[in-house]
Amino acid sequence: MTPPTTRTWSRRGHSPVVRVRGRSRRRFSRRRLSMAALTCHKPGERSRLIYRPCPNTRPDGCKSFSWKDYRDLIQTAHQQLRGSSVPIWDNLNTHLTAGMRRYIAGRDRLTAHQLPSYATDLNPVESIWSALRPTMANRAFADPHDLIAAVRRGLRQLQYRHDVLDGCLTGTRLVLPPP
Template identity: 80%
Template sequence: MTPPTTRTWSRRGRTPVVRVRGRSRRRLSVAALACYKPGESSRLIYRPCPDARPDGRKSFSWKDYRDLIQAAHQQLGGPIVLVWDNLNTHLAAGMRRYIADRDWLTVYQLPPYAPDLNPVEGIWSVVRRTTAANRAFADPHDLITAVRQGLRRLQYRHDVLDGCLTGTGLAPAPP
């Protein structure tokens, strides 16, 4: 809920000020997959998860990631090679069993502390610099709406998705 700041402009001698009513510990977790298939446009598949959940959990569980991977498999219609970071939820025993039981799913772990190899980190950077920059959110619903709109816009910006994938070296440069 704390707004990220970016560059802006104003008249010379007048510093722009973004007023924030108060700090909040509310947050929004979002899981995303940047997908690449040779000969097709890049795709972005995502799921938001507000911190006010019925079970009291404030972040994604391994079952939430399982459901995202299953949805991606249905949308993409083929085998998936998943490259992800070492988040503890990705390494949970239930997730390891799920991966082992799926012949269409191959998983590679990124080395620890390697955000430059994760294309989704580039997507979060774009969202922070565009959709969320210089904006004070009134409530969690406003934040969720803004992030969804920003990610939805990115889904149609295949050039940006290609840039995030190519920047990691995980996908060849587009022709």
């Protein structure tokens, strides 16, 4: 079980020990949750955050997003933004599949660019996850649905923080025109 305290103290030179009564065999890791997010910028409008969680329990047995899920997310972004899109992908294998390449090649309104390997400082979504991390720290989740609800709540709050979204985009050294 996770102790109910987040901080403790002990004498200098001695490691603190927090004893917890009871036992729990249910463990859930945040790493088991797949989440896809897009930070979107359209000149003259506010920046947007579009996201989709993918729980582990999918009907097809897959534990992460497929290229079709990313396709659906891009279609949702296109409907909300009403314009052409330029996704800037990291090197996730799902972004590089043949199905995704065929989908992008068949759309005139869609042009994809690939980030170099290990270039997390160029990916604005990585900054979004960093901004979300403090709201998720020191928390024990009872089940996957509790985790998904907490992530959605945190991302929903970030959706209305256009200054944070703009900061994540400009942190990548992208030049954004003033609104």
